Amino acid sequence: MAEAAAKKQTTWDFIKSLRDRRVLVMLFLGAGAGLPFFLIFDTLSAWLRQSELSLQTIGVFALATLSYALKFVWAPVVDRVKIPFLEPLLGQRRSWMALMQVLIVLGLWLIAGSDPALNLGQVALLAVMVGFFGATQDVAIDAWRIEVVDETFYGTMAAAYQWGYRIAMITSGALPLVLADHYGWNFSYAIMAGCMIIAVGATLLAPREKAARPPLRYTEDMAARPALETAEWIGRLLLILLGALLAGSGLAANATFLNAVMGWFGQSAEAAEAFKATWEARETGIFIQFPAVIAGLGLIALACVPLPGAPTRPGVYLRRAYGQPLGEFFGRFGVRFGLLILALICMYRLSDFVLNLMNPFYIDLGFSLTQIAEVRKVYGVVASLAGISAGAWAVSRLGILRTMVIGVFASPLSNLVFIWLATQGASMAALYGAITIDNFATGFAGTALIVYMSSLTAAGFTATQYALFSSLYAIFGKIIASQSGRIVEGSARMAEAGGFTALFRPMFAGLPEGALAKGAEIAGVAPVSLGAGYATFFVYSVVIGVIAIALAFMIARRQPEIDARAEARKGELDAEATEARPS
Incomplete structure (x- = not known):
């Protein structure tokens, strides 16, 4: 990512770039990526509820x-895998995108022909399949998005992509409900x-993506043993499934x-x-869930390890298929810089991820569900689109690295506004x-x-x-965010007992009547103490962001x-490729 060599765009160049065919295609692909996700994750729950299924059953469908x-x-x-017939016509990325999209259409069509009240298992299986096809489509779309343009x-x-995704979020959240109300869910x-x-x-x-490095021939020099290899493939894939x-x-x-x-x-x-x-205990479940995530990832890694002293084709193939992308990354950046970059990726948006209890926060302040919605x-989507546009403009004008550094300040600093909002009660102006x-x-x-993250990837x-x-x-955000509610309530109780979080209590002395009252009753504390708990939580989210800021500056420096180092590594690979090329 040598930004000195990258050509910066003027604002007019950025505006003109919006007319590029690839941008319009990306808009529709973003919508195509968001549609199956929200239809399965969100909208389907309304259909299941109208079919008189329990909330517990509906919750399982989120999986x-x-x-x-x-x-x-x-x-x-x-x-690595080329899809017969489609790959020669469309290329590697578009062939995968097209196949997954056709399968998503088929899966949604079959769901449309089902009745959850009579065929719940069938609907569940189809939902899982649509989720799998949608996630695979995402992988191919992300790769195409990166490979079809320069930095x-x-x-x-x-x-x-994000504009399209949010259009899909609105469309899949509203249109199916209106149609179902008039014509039925099917x-x-x-x-x-x-x-x-x-x-x-x-x-x-x-358009086709740029030509990437051809797939490496992993096991052609090894003797095939079909019967043993079939058994080994089954065992390794079962280990991967267990890990997943x-x-x-x-x-x-x-x-x-x-x-x-x-x-x-x-x-x-x-x-x-x-x-x-x-496993699902709200307070202590994380102490089982986090080790389970680590153990699962460990099993997936174990499934890719060749048998000691007796390398086999399945073991070598899996090791190289998973190991070479990581090896290329650390070979390009080195272990020290590579780990620093991965740490930044883990921490970059953690300040956002921990804010997973904002709806309860707004309800505690006294806002109605209609006001929150x-x-x-509605308005929040418009504000997000404006931020997305500003981020895109910044990349074109300032470059990737500077935009990354500016962006790392955005989330933690913006979280401070919620401390102020907590002191205002149910003020619509403050909420806007x-x-x-x-x-x-x-x-x-x-x-x-x-x-x-796109700039960190390598061709092939x-x-x-x-x-x-x-x-x-x-993954990292999900694990950390699981403790958000515990932090708010624990800090509120500490403030009630006169602990150090009580220093925020005076900020809430002038709370409007009724603000935080119901939530405080549930937590067994005074409203000012619950306010102090929320203030402590938002400060905690800012502190997490400070770690990301420090990492961003270390990388920028x-x-x-x-x-x-990356350029030297690229030169080494080019030299090796030249030597390996037949004369």
Whole structure:
């Protein structure tokens, strides 16, 4: 990422770039990426509830989108496997995009022809399949987005993707409900399946990505032993599935799938209920979930380790398929700089991820659900789009590194506005102001991180590396965010007892009547103490951001050294390729 050599755009160049065909295609592909996610994760729950299913059953359906957190597991397949017939016509990335989009259309169409009240298992299976196809489509879209343009366009393409994604969020959240109200859920989902055809059209209109390094021939020099290798492939893939199950159950804080597997081995209903309660415990579940995530990732890594002293084709293939993208990254940046960069990716948006209890916060302040929806879900989207656009403009004018450094300040500093909001009670003007600042900053920071991660990938490994980066910060954020409620309530009780968090209590002495009262009653503290708990939590979110700021400055200060190392590594690889080329 040698920005000195990168051509910066003027503001007029940036505006003109919005007319580029690739940007329009990216807009529709972003919508195609968001549509299946929200139809499965959010809208489907309304259909299930109208089918008179329990909230517990509906909650389990949220696990259908777990594929999005675990997509790095099969990302090497998208990098390496060529789809017969489609790949010669469309290229590596577009062939995967088109296949997944057709399968998503088919999956949504089959859901449209189902009745959850009569065929709940069928609907659940189809939802999981649509989630898997959607996550795989995301891997291919991200790789195409990076490979089809040079770095000066990264910001514009990232913005177009996010614009499309938010259009899908609004469309899939409103249109299916209106259609279902008038014509029924089956007709509604059939129409939404048809909407995905727009993404198929965008894929066909998209230009081919730049030619990447051809797939490496991993095992051609090894003797084939079909019978033994089949057994070994089954064993290794089962280990990967077990690792994904453990990691996914930990990330989702849900033991449903684990209990189903253990039920096959004779686990009793009483033991399953006790295990589920322990795993999903609000206060202590994290101490089981976090080790489960680590153990799951460890099992996936173990499945890729060749047998000691007796290398086999499956072991060598998996080791290289997963190991080479990581090896290329650390070979380019070195272990020290590589770990520093990965730490920044983990921490960059942590200040945003921990704010996973904002709806309860707004309700505690006294806002109605309609007011929250109006400001957060409607106006908030507009503020986010403005922040995304500003981030894209900054990349074009200032470059990737400077935008990344600016973006790392945005999220933690914007969180301070919520301390002020907590003192205002149910003031609509204050809520509009806070959402404006926070959503604009979040949109800017999100664009900055997407572009920065895109710049870290290498040709031939784009899908795997970007999937690893995006899963890395999502996994880390999910684990840390699980403790947000505990921090608020613990800090409130500490303030009530006169602990150090009580220093925030005077800020809430003039709280409007009724503000924080109901939440304080639930927590068993006074409203001013709950206010102090929220203030402590928001300060905590800022402190997390300060760590990311420090990491960003460390990287920015050493960027010339990082670029020099990456350039030297590129020269070494080019020399090796020249020597290996037949004369």
